[in-house]
Amino acid sequence: DWTPKAFIETTINELKETIGNEQVILGLSGGVDSSVAAMLLHRAIGSRLHCIFVNNGLLRKNEFNSVLEQYKDLGLNVKGVDASARFLEALKGESDPEGKRKIIGRTFIDVFDDESQMVENAKWLAQGTIYPDRIESVSASGGPSATIKSHHNVGGLPDYMKLKIVEPLQLLFKDEVRRVGRSLGMPSDILGRHPFPGPGLGIRILGDITEEKVTMLQEVDAIFISSLKENGLYDQVWQAGAILLPVNSVGVMGDERTYEQCVALRAVESTDGMTADWVNLPYEFLQKVSNTIINRVKGVNRVVYDISSKPPATIEWE
Ligand code: XMP
The missing domain is CATH 3.40.50.620 (HUPs)
Structure with missing residues (x-):
């Protein structure tokens, strides 16, 4: 035994x-x-x-x-x-x-x-x-x-x-x-730490990598992960993180039109990473996290949640 x-x-x-x-x-x-x-x-x-x-x-x-x-x-x-x-x-x-x-x-x-x-x-x-x-x-x-x-x-x-x-x-x-x-x-x-890929945020910044993008994604990721912890959700999720998309979209702030970056949040349930299901995180939680990210992280004006499972999607986007 x-x-x-x-x-x-x-x-x-x-x-x-x-x-x-x-x-x-x-x-x-x-x-x-x-x-x-x-x-x-x-x-x-x-x-x-x-x-x-x-x-x-x-x-x-x-x-x-x-x-x-x-x-x-x-x-x-x-x-x-x-x-x-x-x-x-x-x-x-x-x-x-x-x-x-x-x-x-x-x-x-x-x-x-x-x-x-x-x-x-x-x-x-x-x-x-x-x-x-x-x-x-x-x-x-x-x-x-x-x-x-x-x-x-x-x-x-x-x-x-x-x-x-x-x-x-x-x-x-x-x-x-x-x-x-x-x-x-x-x-x-x-x-209890979630698995984290060796190439790290390098494969969560789609496209080329710059120091500014790393800092931006670190801020977004930190808000998401700390919110999961504060809401007792971290241990219920197998892996979670944020992805910086190579997409700018139009937004509005005050009277100004913005054209800024979009981030995706991903949280999955899995046992070994070979297959995975997206996690049904509460809407109120997602709403709060999204607001916090957009208010606090300069250069991000849109947040989306990834609702794809593996297969056919993979856990990482790259
Ligand atoms: P995918 O994206 O293939 O990820 O569904 C399955 C698990 O593997 C991790 N992963 C990596 N880990 N080097 C690593 O050390 C890599 O290049 C790499 N690519 C994906 C991923 O985070 C997930 O846990």
């Missing part, structure tokens, strides 16, 4: 044995999986685990600093690397979804590689890969879905890094990972 306590004990012992006195590098994403993997390794080898948390400039508002603080509070040996400028520069002028994913993935590897070089004598790369990631990446390499989207979480690291791979969560499902995290005493806002 599987229990988190027994899993933790066995895994920590195995990690101690496999890793011995060597140094390990791990990339934290802010998500549940990499965070729980880090905590397990931390328990096993302490500060010989070197965590790297990269700001790609496409995270949610304030996420880089607040998550970094949380990691430090958990006692992790973590280095925050703000590479926003490098990512934005690399993305300049690119508007193709797969093109953006490739640039973000490649830049991440470059930044991560630079940082890993600074960890002396690193022999291991730890990853928060869970069981469903494997299934998906296997089918994505052969199946007809291969070209739909390139998820860069698995197998994306270059050969020249020559590090041995350790994946303590590779046999677990998401709910088991959460139970392990809870049993390790991790805060519920890390464990």
Whole structure:
């Protein structure tokens, strides 16, 4: 019978044995999986685990600093690397979804590689890969879905890094990972965090990416997410976020005609992201969120709610 306590004990012992006195590098994403993997390794080898948390400039508002603080509070040996400028520069002028994913993935590897070089004598790369990631990446390499989207979480690291791979969560499902995290005493806002794509807001800004667009979308997203939390809806939703559409529409403010941007809100129910239903959020809630966004976020004059399910739509718009 599987229990988190027994899993933790066995895994920590195995990690101690496999890793011995060597140094390990791990990339934290802010998500549940990499965070729980880090905590397990931390328990096993302490500060010989070197965590790297990269700001790609496409995270949610304030996420880089607040998550970094949380990691430090958990006692992790973590280095925050703000590479926003490098990512934005690399993305300049690119508007193709797969093109953006490739640039973000490649830049991440470059930044991560630079940082890993600074960890002396690193022999291991730890990853928060869970069981469903494997299934998906296997089918994505052969199946007809291969070209739909390139998820860069698995197998994306270059050969020249020559590090041995350790994946303590590779046999677990998401709910088991959460139970392990809870049993390790991790805060519920890390464990209950919605999934967030590696390319972040980069694939929620349709078309090319600029710093202004990122800031605008961060503001919209922050209003939506904090409203979900304030209204007790966050935990009832599997994933939520806002999308900045490449559309201007006419509006009116006072006596002035405006011609500004439109944002879409998306909230879905799902168990694994493979299929998803749009969430029937209360009209009063949507009404309030829409008003707040239009009143507070300069440059946005229209909000729409996405009522498409997957399939045939996907969760992300790109
Ligand atoms: P789709 O849009 O394919 O999304 O229905 C399914 C789940 O995967 C996430 N997603 C990604 N995650 N890199 C990631 O790490 C990506 O390129 C990527 N694309 C989509 C999406 O947020 C949803 O949870």
